[in-house]
Amino acid sequence: MSNTRVLPLLEPEVAGMAAPCCPPLTERPLTVEEAARTAAMFKALGDPVRLRLFSLVASHEGGEACVCDISDVGVSQPTVSHHLKKLKEAGLLSSERRGTWVYYRVEPSVVAALGQMLGTIG
Helix, strand or coil: CCCCCCCCCCCCCCCCCCCCCCCCCCCCCCCHHHHHHHHHHHHHHCCCCHHHHHHHHHCCHHEEHHHHHHHCCCCHHHHHHHHHHHHCCCCEEEEEEECCCCEEEEEEHHHHHHHHHHHHHC
């Protein structure tokens, strides 16, 4: 008999991540909670420095970027860290510490949900 046990998956909000936002806008009106969660993501992307950092991570080779590779965006290192924290809090990025550096990845399920939500209008 195996000692392996199946652990339940945590809902993204429980794990500290934002849940994928919501259904396509043409499907039904957003709930209050969906609108608040989605607005937080768009608010995080509404700052030009954050949008640039998000783009740098998303387009980086391998789908992840070390903070050391993306910090040259015209603001100080503490400001870069602040903006990356805001993107992470909005559920758009995840991170992993490796030694002294932190590596960031785009959360594909969240980005796909945002794209699906906006991509169906027309």
